[in-house]
Each structure stands twice: as C-alpha cells, then as structure tokens.
Amino acid sequence: MSDFDRDQYLIQQEPYYCPVHNEVAMYQAAYDARMPVMLKGPTGCGKTRFVEYMAWKLGKPLITVACNEDMTASDLVGRFLLDINGTKWQDGPLTVAARLGAICYLDEVVEARQDTTVVIHPLTDHRRTLPLEKKGELVEAHPDFQIVISYNPGYQSLMKDLKQSTKQRFGALDFDYPTAEIESEIIAHEGKVDKSTAEKLVQIAHRSRNLKGHGLDEGMSTRLLVYAAQLISQGIDPQSAARMALVGPLTDDPDMRDTLDAAVNTYF
Numbered sequence: 001m002s003d004f005d006r007d008q009y010l011i012q013q014e015p016y017y018c019p020v021h022n023e024v025a026m027y028q029a030a031y032d033a034r035m036p037v038m039l040k041g042p043t044g045c046g047k048t049r050f051v052e053y054m055a056w057k058l059g060k061p062l063i064t065v066a067c068n069e070d071m072t073a074s075d076l077v078g079r080f081l082l083d084i085n086g087t088k089w090q091d092g093p094l095t096v097a098a099r100l101g102a103i104c105y106l107d108e109v110v111e112a113r114q115d116t117t118v119v120i121h122p123l124t125d126h127r128r129t130l131p132l133e134k135k136g137e138l139v140e141a142h143p144d145f146q147i148v149i150s151y152n153p154g155y156q157s158l159m160k161d162l163k164q165s166t167k168q169r170f171g172a173l174d175f176d177y178p179t180a181e182i183e184s185e186i187i188a189h190e191g192k193v194d195k196s197t198a199e200k201l202v203q204i205a206h207r208s209r210n211l212k213g214h215g216l217d218e219g220m221s222t223r224l225l226v227y228a229a230q231l232i233s234q235g236i237d238p239q240s241a242a243r244m245a246l247v248g249p250l251t252d253d254p255d256m257r258d259t260l261d262a263a264v265n266t267y268f
C-alpha cells in the first residue's frame with residue numbers, strides 16, 4: 001500500500017484532549033507492546049477523543065469503525081464486488097488497517113454480533129494475521145498495527161456482551177467522567193463559555209449522574225454538556241439550552257424531566 005493510502009488516515013492537527021488519570025502513559029506502553037486495548041466507560045466521556053489524540057501523538061494512521069448489529073464479518077474484512085471487468089476484491093477497514101499499520105478503532109464493539117467479533121481473534125494474539133478466507137489470502141499485520149475497542153459496561157446484558165475469549169485478548173483502560181475541575185475546563189474550551197457557566201453545567205450533570213439507577217439509565221455525558229455550552233455561546237439562554245441539550249435527550253418521563261428541570265433552575 002502506498003504512502004498516500006496511509007497519509008489519508010493520519011490526524012493532521014493535535015486533537016484537544018485533557019488527560020484525566022495516567023491513561024496517556026498507559027496507552028503508550030500498551031501500544032509499544034502492540035497490546036490490544038479496550039476502552040471501557042459510559043457514552044460521551046472522551047473515549048473517541050482519546051484514541052484520536054493518541055493516534056496523533058504516536059503519528060499513526062487511525063481507522064475507526066462504528067459497530068452495529070447488522071455488521072457482518074465481510075464488512076470488516078472485505079468482499080468481492082462486481083464491476084464491468086468482473087469481480088474485484090475490496091479490502092474492508094480492518095484489512096486496510098492491518099496492511100497499512102494503522103490503529104483500528106472498533107467503536108461500541110458489543111453492538112456487533114459475536115460471530116463478527118471473532119474475526120479479530122487472529123489479529124489479537126501472537127499470530128497477528130488476518131485470514132481472508134473468501135480470497136484465499138493470509139494478511140500479515142504491519143508491525144505498527146494495533147486494535148482498540150470501546151465499550152460501555154452499562155449497556156451490558158447477557159444477550160449483548162463480549163465472550164470471555166474475546167475480552168481476555170485486551171488490556172482494559174477504564175474511563176469515566178472527569179473530575180469537576182477538569183470537566184469544567186473541557187466544557188469551557190469545547191463550548192466556548194466562561195468558567196463559571198461551565199462549572200454550573202457540570203454541577204447539573206452531577207445531579208443527573210446521581211440519579212443513574214434511580215429512574216435514569218445514564219447521567220448527562222460530557223458530550224451533552226459541550227452541546228449545552230455551545231448553544232449558550234450562540235446566545236441561547238441557559239435554561240433553553242439545558243432543556244434542549246441536557247434534559248430532552250436523557251428521558252421521556254415527565255416526572256424525571258421535572259426533576260432535571262428543577263436541577264437546571266437551581267443553577268441558572
């Protein structure tokens with residue numbers, strides 16, 4: 001594969017990432033060992049941003065695949081396509097990443113069916129190979145190739161979980177919402193609001209996170225706080241911004257909406 005192919009997956013500009021614990025050093029060491037890494041944590045807490053930042057820092061191409069339940073092994077590995085000259089093989093994103101030496105990020109991997117997930121097995125152990133059965137080729141992964149998956153333990157159910165034989169191929173990095181101080185800094189930066197507005201948004205989020213398991217499946221994510229801040233910095237009044245970005249997406253239950261609206265009103 002050419003340099004052009006590789007370069008198009010390089011991240012040109014440093015992504016804004018605020019470290020929360022020692023995750024940068026831990027990831028770097030895991031990458032140096034080419035250890036497959038699993039990022040665990042609730043939605044919207046910074047997992048995707050972190051991978052983008054690490055790919056930039058390491059200077060490696062990044063290929064991201066958003067997993068879903070309709071995804072098949074062929075969607076990852078590749079398939080024969082028909083064109084005017086007959087059939088032509090087209091590599092899937094996992095194969096491209098293995099050939100180029102990219103970091104392959106499988107986002108929300110539990111969404112994929114288990115028979116899809118097993119295709120990553122030979123890439124995650126000493127073999128570092130990917131058999132393209134339909135094509136009759138064994139791809140040897142480029143030395144720079146690494147696989148990263150993300151998953152949200154909160155959504156786990158017996159039906160939807162990774163097999164132990166898959167899980168135990170990865171080192172795990174736990175992600176959670178940052179401390180109030182760091183999260184306010186992120187909101188102020190990403191949403192372009194002043195520090196005091198950012199702090200209030202974070203306080204509201206903390207109230208909602210305490211309701212997790214008490215009527216809410218999840219609290220307000222960092223992502224939603226960024227949305228609210230962005231609306232406020234567009235000139236929208238904070239209460240309307242909070243209703244649109246923080247309360248609406250979280251619940252349809254009228255009582256819970258009242259509870260969350262009340263939390264918003266204590267701060268704005």
Ligand SMILES: Nc1ncnc2c1ncn2[C@@H]1O[C@H](COP(=O)(O)OP(=O)(O)O)[C@@H](O)[C@H]1O
Nearest residue numbers: 016017018043044045046047048049190222223
């Ligand atoms: N540690 C962080 N540093 C910088 N931005 C962050 C951080 N955590 C969250 N964010 C912000 O929150 C948004 C959502 O994060 P994202 O990485 O997409 O979440 P996830 O992949 O965990 O669902 C990002 O676009 C970014 O604006």
Ligand SMILES: [Mg+2]
Nearest residue numbers: 044047048107
């Ligand atoms: Mg993500």
